[in-house]
Amino acid sequence: MNELIIVGGGLAGSEAAWQAAQRGIKVKLFEMRPALPTGAHQTENLAELVCSNSLGSNLPDRASGVLKAELRRLGSLLLEIAEQTALPAGAALAVDRELFAQKVTERIAAHPNIELIRAEIAEIPTAPAVIASGPLTSAKLSQSIAQFSGQENLYFFDAISPIIAADSVNMEVAYRASRWDAGGDDEGDYINCPFHKKADYLAFVETLRSAERIKLHDFELIMEQGVTAGADHFFEGCLPVEIIAGRGEKALAYGPMRPVGLADPRVPRPPYAVVQLRQDNLAGNLYNMVGFQTNLTFPEQRRVLRTIPGLENAEFVRYGQMHRNTFIASPKLLRPTLQANSRDDLFFAGQIIGVEGYMGNIASGLLAGWNAARLLNSETPLELPRASMIGALCHYVTHAEMKDFQPMKANFGILPSLTGPNLRNKRERAADHAKNAGEALDFFLSQNEK
Ligand SMILES: Cc1cc2nc3c(=O)[nH]c(=O)nc-3n(C[C@H](O)[C@H](O)[C@H](O)COP(=O)(O)OP(=O)(O)OC[C@H]3O[C@@H](n4cnc5c(N)ncnc54)[C@H](O)[C@@H]3O)c2cc1C
Known part of the structure; x- marks a missing residue:
């Protein structure tokens, strides 16, 4: 009964599959490559990085570093593998892209609760699902999403x-x-x-x-x-x-x-x-x-x-x-739990919700997989605290003004304003945000299941 369909074995879909599977859910992960290519991906591996091999700063007082700390805390599979396949890149986390994607594919394919199916999903499933088909979502599924949402999808070029x-x-x-x-x-x-x-x-x-x-x-x-x-x-x-x-x-x-x-x-x-x-x-x-x-x-x-x-x-x-680059009108369509407004059992994650950046996409996949598992396990899906970077990203994409809506990456500007005395300079403010984010997530996790 507790079965979840995940559409897209990219960064978000792979992380979502892992998180749900780890919580006892039977996952069917659909990836259309290699039969149907995207035009940008070069291999049939899951979690292929299509452009830069950098996953952003590792520094604890940078927005991307804060995001990584949260993902580490939440047990992200993809971050774990990124750290195993890291290359020298100063303060940034850059990976050997082939090794990274290869290891993700191996771990996902070997999970006893995940069935990896190499096929396109042409329509939004009627069963519980996470849509993580990315910026290059197939044409058929794009049309189905446009129909479902009652809006035209938004497109732009990258x-x-x-x-x-x-x-x-x-x-x-x-x-x-x-x-x-x-x-x-x-x-x-x-x-x-x-x-x-x-x-x-x-x-x-x-x-x-x-x-x-x-x-x-x-x-x-x-x-x-x-x-x-x-x-x-x-x-x-x-x-x-x-x-x-x-x-x-x-x-x-x-x-x-x-x-x-x-x-x-x-x-x-x-x-x-x-x-x-x-x-x-x-x-x-x-x-x-x-x-x-x-x-x-x-x-x-x-x-x-x-x-x-x-x-x-x-x-x-x-x-x-x-x-x-395809993304949906998330402020109109989604809740911060990444559930569709109109369907509790339909989740969206990754670039398609307007989260920008590899780590942000992994983070949204983690939350969607976790929440889908909670729903299927008869628990209430969680909204992460806004003072955490993941919570702030999910809040931003689901609450932004529609007329200004553009994909957003992790940054300190989306976190709640600081109220403490430590406001002297940018670096101190960043350190304060990082500290608040860590505390907010720790407190949240102490109140909720991981
Ligand atoms: C060419 C390009 C360059 C980019 N460069 C960067 C960069 O340098 N840095 C950065 O942070 N971000 C970059 N991005 C954005 C990048 O795509 C995301 O950060 C990240 O890959 C998105 O993760 P995702 O899981 O949402 O999508 P993806 O990683 O693209 O995964 C989606 C998966 O879904 C599959 N799929 C699509 N439709 C279907 C369907 N109907 N049925 C089954 N499977 C389907 C696709 O084959 C793909 O494997 C780039 C995007 C593109 C397209």
């Missing part, structure tokens, strides 16, 4: 960064350093490609602005049938570099190319701008371009990005790409 072969980077020009050397070894975990002269940086910006882009119209044509999208409707948190460059000549130098804390040890003056490369696999032979999502045509990426100092001969293992 973009991913290129990956470069490490041995093609000219290390006589590039140098190793972590920003402010936070947590890295002496050498630094990142490869940095410096623009020492402002004029060279401005020339690069100009080249980027005028480079040929993949026309949105062409892109729409290759999208799955039945999915529409608004032209130039980008998500602010993941803008293509050429769009940022178009907003002002210094926009990149204050954005993904900001040089602060990245002094070149060989040069007395700090660079004017820096392109950072982050290790992408355990072997250390692949690096991704940090914050360099792009929608330029592939030949143009090759031409333009090779004008970056140190990348003259860069070999692109993967080019940047555009992709669809």
Whole structure:
């Protein structure tokens, strides 16, 4: 009787499946890959990271660090595996993406309460279910969700960064350093490609602005049938570099190319701008371009990005790409328990509810799996405290003003305002938030089952 369907074996769906299964629920986890690809995933593994391999900061006074502390406290499977497959990345938690996804797949497939079924779910199930089909939800299911919700789904475009072969980077020009050397070894975990002269940086910006882009119209044509999208409707948190460059000549130098804390040890003056490369696999032979999502045509990426100092001969293992991002109108449709307003036994989790960021997606999957299990075990689903990062994220996506609703990642701005005396500077406020979040979750767990 206590059976749960989970749609989508991504970050949220895998975590949800594990949490429900651990609580004695029989889970049927449906993953449509490899029979039906998404266009972005490259393997048939569960929990594949499609772009960056970084799961954000590990520092306890950063929003992402707070989220990780909460997930650790709540027994997240995916965080446990991320920590087992971590790569050197300064203060961030970056993973070997293949090993991470492979281990998640093995653990999920081996769980006695989980049946992994490789098939598309075309319609919202009538039985108890968690929908965690992600930003690239299949066209058929998207239509079913639009019908169920009584609204049109919302769509916008996102973009991913290129990956470069490490041995093609000219290390006589590039140098190793972590920003402010936070947590890295002496050498630094990142490869940095410096623009020492402002004029060279401005020339690069100009080249980027005028480079040929993949026309949105062409892109729409290759999208799955039945999915529409608004032209130039980008998500602010993941803008293509050429769009940022178009907003002002210094926009990149204050954005993904900001040089602060990245002094070149060989040069007395700090660079004017820096392109950072982050290790992408355990072997250390692949690096991704940090914050360099792009929608330029592939030949143009090759031409333009090779004008970056140190990348003259860069070999692109993967080019940047555009992709669809689908999410529902959660403030109208969901409760903070992640149940649909109109159906107690239907849960949504992951990017599709408007939670942004890998860890946030894992967190929402954890809560949806936990609450679905509670419902099936005749217990009341839980609303996590708003002072915790997971509680705040779930509260935000279910209470935001609809007209401003955009996907949201973990950040201190969504937590309740601080009232204590410790308000002097940003760092102290962050530490206060982190402390409140930990205490709120501890208290909550002391009152409720884990
Ligand atoms: C190209 C791209 C790049 C991104 N880059 C980043 C990044 O760098 N950092 C970041 O934090 N976030 C990034 N995101 C957002 C990212 O997708 C999420 O953070 C995370 O993967 C979402 O987790 P999820 O579980 O909601 O969805 P996913 O991880 O995408 O999992 C959803 C799963 O559902 C499956 N599925 C879809 N429809 C069906 C169906 N009808 N039946 C059965 N299975 C189905 C899919 O195959 C997929 O495996 C990116 C997204 C995309 C698409």
